[in-house]
Amino acid sequence: MELRKYITRRLIQITIIFFVILTVLFLMFRLAPGDPISRMVDPDMTPEDAQRLIVQLGLDKPLGVQYIIYLKNFFTGHFGYSFHYGEPVVNIIWDRLPNTILLFTTGIILSALVGVFLGKIASWYKGKKTDGIMTVGALVTHTLFLPWLALIMIWIFAYKFGWFPINGMISDEVWLDPDNGFVIKALDVLYHMVLPLSTLFLIHFGAYLLIMRSSMLETLKEDYILTARAKGLDEKMIRNKHAAPNAALPVVTSVGLSLAFSINGGALTETVFTWPGIGRELVFSVSQNDYPLAQASFLLIAIVVLLSNLVVDVLYAYLDPRIRY
Numbered sequence: 001m002e003l004r005k006y007i008t009r010r011l012i013q014i015t016i017i018f019f020v021i022l023t024v025l026f027l028m029f030r031l032a033p034g035d036p037i038s039r040m041v042d043p044d045m046t047p048e049d050a051q052r053l054i055v056q057l058g059l060d061k062p063l064g065v066q067y068i069i070y071l072k073n074f075f076t077g078h079f080g081y082s083f084h085y086g087e088p089v090v091n092i093i094w095d096r097l098p099n100t101i102l103l104f105t106t107g108i109i110l111s112a113l114v115g116v117f118l119g120k121i122a123s124w125y126k127g128k129k130t131d132g133i134m135t136v137g138a139l140v141t142h143t144l145f146l147p148w149l150a151l152i153m154i155w156i157f158a159y160k161f162g163w164f165p166i167n168g169m170i171s172d173e174v175w176l177d178p179d180n181g182f183v184i185k186a187l188d189v190l191y192h193m194v195l196p197l198s199t200l201f202l203i204h205f206g207a208y209l210l211i212m213r214s215s216m217l218e219t220l221k222e223d224y225i226l227t228a229r230a231k232g233l234d235e236k237m238i239r240n241k242h243a244a245p246n247a248a249l250p251v252v253t254s255v256g257l258s259l260a261f262s263i264n265g266g267a268l269t270e271t272v273f274t275w276p277g278i279g280r281e282l283v284f285s286v287s288q289n290d291y292p293l294a295q296a297s298f299l300l301i302a303i304v305v306l307l308s309n310l311v312v313d314v315l316y317a318y319l320d321p322r323i324r325y
Contacts, residue, residue, distance in 0.1 A: 010313055014306045021302045025295055026070050074299070080292035084285070089296045092281065097300075099169060100270070100277035103193060107200030112255045114201070115208025116248060122209065123216035123247075134209060142206030150199045150272040157195060164195050167274035196273040204258065211254055215247040222246075253312050 061069070073079065079089040115138075122134040158166040165171070174180055174188045220243055267279035274280070278297060285293035 007310075007314055010310055014310055018302065018306055022071070022074065022299070023067075025298055026067055079296040079299075082285075082293045083290045084288050084293070089292045092293060093278070093296055093300060096276055096278050096281050099275065100279060102189075103196060103269075103275060103277065104200065106193070107197050108204060108255060108258045110197070111201050111204035112208050112251060112258075115205040116212045116251055118205075119209040119212025120216055120247075123213045123220065126217060131213075135213065138206030138209040140206075141202045142204075142210070144203060146199065146203055147268050147272055149202065150196070150269060153195050153199055154272070165192050168192060169276055196269055196275055199269060199273075208251055208254065211250050212247060215250050216243055219243045219247040252315055 077090060079093075081087060082089050082092055085092055118134050118138075122131045125131045154166055158164050169189060169192050170185075171188050171192075175185055267283050269275065270277045270280035271283055278300065282294065282297040282301075284290070285297060
């Protein structure tokens with residue numbers, strides 16, 4: 001019952017926050033100084049064309065009416081047409097979103113699994129050479145500047161050695177060949193993923209290692225760990241069955257938030273590797289004043305971040321009942 005009340009309370013809070021975000025995005029564009037049409041499309045367009053576009057977008061109506069139309073369009077999934085691509089924004093979003101999910105979900109989950117495993121080992125060998133090597137390695141990789149690391153990876157493994165493609169997600173010759181089946185095409189995507197995935201792994205796994213190590217060190221001081229040792233339980237069982245599950249709680253939060261922010265946080269990675277995802281599209285839409293596409297991208301980010309926070313909170317409350325109160 002307490003968990004149900006907690007979830008209901010969080011849903012109400014998230015709904016309020018989301019409406020605030022919707023309103024802020026609405027006001028940011030319409031209350032910004034200058035002519036919105038010249039910012040969005042072409043500053044050299046004729047006054048007649050500008051006025052026609054203003055009417056089409058409903059910008060000639062009072063602000064309150066515009067807001068009602070804006071909410072209606074959102075809840076009916078109508079985000080308009082991209083100025084650059086000339087097609088519905090929804091189609092562009094759904095076309096790019098799977099690419100971002102594929103790359104960043106794989107990268108973050110892989111980083112978390114390796115980071116948690118190594119962090120558990122590092123904490124168990126605290127103060128020894130193994131702990132020192134892992135901790136220093138995690139600190140170094142975690143503090144690397146992502147674009148610099150990405151460019152170094154491209155320069156060494158794509159340009160100098162030619163082992164991997166420099167950019168893109170697919171090879172045209174592979175995907176245009178009708179004789180190639182699903183397996184060959186999937187392997188081609190994985191081949192293109194190696195460099196961006198390795199970059200994401202090196203940047204993120206260190207954070208999970210350090211979080212897990214710190215949490216494990218605190219957990220190993222708990223009374224129930226001393227009790228388990230007093231009962232004569234095997235040290236490996238104490239580490240893996242008793243300490244690790246409880247120490248992993250902060251990692252759950254970190255992974256959930258990382259998955260949420262990967263949609264927009266991946267803009268740098270996707271731009272450097274020319275990966276056709278939401279992050280790269282967001283950068284492009286902002287630079288090209290493609291207002292409908294930029295607004296839809298920001299809304300998508302807001303939805304994913306809020307839902308991810310909700311999932312993390314519920315998981316945390318389920319794993320630790322004290323949070324429900």
